[in-house]
Amino acid sequence: xxxxxxxxxxxxxxxxxxEKDIDYxxxxxxxxxxxxxxxxxxxxxxxxxxxxxxxxxxxxxRSKNNVYLPRDEFHVGDKLQFPSLEMKVGEVLNIRDxxxxxxxxxxxxxxxxxxxDSKVFASNIQEHPLNHILDIPEDDPxxxxxxxxxxxxxxxxxxxxxxxxxxEDLVKIAGNWFPxxxxxxxxxxxxxxxxxxxxxxxxxxxxxxxxMEQVELKANADxxxxxxxxxxxxxxxxxxxxxxxxxxxxxxxxxxxPDSVKKVPIYLKYRENNIDHLPIIKYLDLFEKNIYDxxxxxxxxxxxxxxxIISLSYPHWRSGTLPLSSTLEKMFPTAYEAPRVKFTFxxxxxxxxxxxxxxxxxxxxxxxxxxxxxxxxxxxxxxIVEKGKIPGEILIQFEKSRQNKExxxxxxxxxxxxxxxxxxKQSIAANFNERMAIFVPNxxxxxxxxxxxxxxxxxxxxxxxxxxxxxxxxxxxxxVHAQELYASINxxxxxxxxLVLHQLLHAPTIEYLGDLYFKFEEKDx
Amino acid sequence: MPDANKKFSLVKPSVNTTFHIDxxxxxxxxxxxxxxxxSFLCEKHQExxxxxxxxxxxxxxxxxxxxxxxxxGVLHTLMNHCAKKDDFIPDNLPMIGRIFRIFLANxxxxxxxxQLSEMVNRPARxxxxxxxxxxxxxxxxxxxxKAN
Numbered sequence: 001x002x003x004x005x006x007x008x009x010x011x012x013x014x015x016x017x018x019e020k021d022i023d024y025x026x027x028x029x030x031x032x033x034x035x036x037x038x039x040x041x042x043x044x045x046x047x048x049x050x051x052x053x054x055x056x057x058x059x060x061x062r063s064k065n066n067v068y069l070p071r072d073e074f075h076v077g078d079k080l081q082f083p084s085l086e087m088k089v090g091e092v093l094n095i096r097d098x099x100x101x102x103x104x105x106x107x108x109x110x111x112x113x114x115x116x117d118s119k120v121f122a123s124n125i126q127e128h129p130l131n132h133i134l135d136i137p138e139d140d141p142x143x144x145x146x147x148x149x150x151x152x153x154x155x156x157x158x159x160x161x162x163x164x165x166x167x168e169d170l171v172k173i174a175g176n177w178f179p180x181x182x183x184x185x186x187x188x189x190x191x192x193x194x195x196x197x198x199x200x201x202x203x204x205x206x207x208x209x210x211x212m213e214q215v216e217l218k219a220n221a222d223x224x225x226x227x228x229x230x231x232x233x234x235x236x237x238x239x240x241x242x243x244x245x246x247x248x249x250x251x252x253x254x255x256x257x258p259d260s261v262k263k264v265p266i267y268l269k270y271r272e273n274n275i276d277h278l279p280i281i282k283y284l285d286l287f288e289k290n291i292y293d294x295x296x297x298x299x300x301x302x303x304x305x306x307x308x309i310i311s312l313s314y315p316h317w318r319s320g321t322l323p324l325s326s327t328l329e330k331m332f333p334t335a336y337e338a339p340r341v342k343f344t345f346x347x348x349x350x351x352x353x354x355x356x357x358x359x360x361x362x363x364x365x366x367x368x369x370x371x372x373x374x375x376x377x378x379x380x381x382x383x384i385v386e387k388g389k390i391p392g393e394i395l396i397q398f399e400k401s402r403q404n405k406e407x408x409x410x411x412x413x414x415x416x417x418x419x420x421x422x423x424x425k426q427s428i429a430a431n432f433n434e435r436m437a438i439f440v441p442n443x444x445x446x447x448x449x450x451x452x453x454x455x456x457x458x459x460x461x462x463x464x465x466x467x468x469x470x471x472x473x474x475x476x477x478x479x480v481h482a483q484e485l486y487a488s489i490n491x492x493x494x495x496x497x498x499l500v501l502h503q504l505l506h507a508p509t510i511e512y513l514g515d516l517y518f519k520f521e522e523k524d525x
Numbered sequence: 526m527p528d529a530n531k532k533f534s535l536v537k538p539s540v541n542t543t544f545h546i547d548x549x550x551x552x553x554x555x556x557x558x559x560x561x562x563x564s565f566l567c568e569k570h571q572e573x574x575x576x577x578x579x580x581x582x583x584x585x586x587x588x589x590x591x592x593x594x595x596x597x598g599v600l601h602t603l604m605n606h607c608a609k610k611d612d613f614i615p616d617n618l619p620m621i622g623r624i625f626r627i628f629l630a631n632x633x634x635x636x637x638x639x640q641l642s643e644m645v646n647r648p649a650r651x652x653x654x655x656x657x658x659x660x661x662x663x664x665x666x667x668x669x670x671k672a673n
Binding site: 120121125 | 570573581582583584585586588589590591592593598602606
């Protein structure tokens, strides 16, 4: 077959950004004189690459290879490569006029190949499919900038981002890139003023343009460029954090951000265990539909109305957080870059507003500690979240329980910090998931277990067996439901549902009874 | 060159036997066969080839490799151009004439009496009796197995 150097799919899959690409982007930014997003730069780069490759392949093939195309005229002594003969090289020996009523000016060339064979070929004919062998088909998806962008944008964006980040001459702010050399210098005095203004506003958030007005930042330059320069100065100063959702640049004073936003609460810390998730998914699908855990790729799906009911786990209840699982992530505001996004919770019961924070990298939503306490919620309570009418607002509520008291699994802690579960009657405020519900009468005592890392230190297998043993005492059959075990283990250490199931399914002393129920084998009771 | 050793098949042809125009057979038996073929060329090509003798050669261009292959000018033009025209097979022709033109139009690809039956709207049996007997019309013959 004809070996061409056309762009094939692997070209885009294996693309690496080179110096020429960076030069191209740099020049583009200089020419446009405005900051441009990675998306725009990538689209432009794809366009540039396609044009370059088209020119290159045309040049290379025509000049170096001297490919035989029937439309060309040749001379005796010409050396040609023949696409139909796996690019064999042959020399033109003779030329004569041909006769064929279909091809008026047909010339016939006799070609001698390196192997000694001779063949005769047509030349000077315009209508022949071989004439187009070097052409790039118009419908080739690898030459269509829009299709290339759609098919490869994730990888190519990452690639470009990495290369641009490594380039010291370029800076990025709120998703836009610009040459550092064109930026306007922002005096430290303006930054000090910005700090004072944010402090006055309880930390913020305040949009860039408003801060610029208040610090009276002015320069004889394009206002967008000035805003971009100010954004960069704020970003490079550790006193300030950008906390705006996608499309908005809002600034907050780092010192005034809640500790649990800057630092992951102890209850949410997790040391990864590598397990094969594939065989576990079918069991995870049997979990009740209001279980969301940021540590698992598997997730409940929520409902189509963007109203999600979440069953609280102990770590999130104690931290005043919600899990930012893959389903919940879509509900809460996000950002291009800002690791923390500030938004507003609205209590549906009384329209009270209070701040919330999406901590993107660590996958949790902070800001509910007081709300949980005020409403007497407990681990297992069902919390309802819904998107507000205004972007950046999240409605939150719970369903009040009709019963005042219920038999609830209660955690009791011994003086040796060993834990025991007992079914006791407890006051309840909200509807709850029975398998997830755990009453914790003394959370401070439980904190000691977390502070001392008692369970975190030991292998997960051991924790699973210990908690399973305690739970199996709660019913005469000694059966334990996986979801119940998941909720209970999370009272003493952070653990995703998949890991609990993996341990249950692989423990030699535990027997699976079906429907997610497990029990110790008889001899191990 | 015609194969002098070619033998007739002794197997009696059926409606499923494939037939074609056996130009070799014709060449051996009728010295005017080319003049006969030229008469099938369209007006344009008859005029174009008027100054050539009836055995001229054309440089046929291979549609894939563009290699040149010398071919019989009349046959090539007839099969690739003139016989492709819509009016090449008039409805009112006798059966043999129609079958002959059908083979010219399809590039002399073998066909059985059954297949021809649909094309000429005559029973396959009738076609078989006509072109499968001892008398050979216009070179229409069963395909012969090559003699070893």
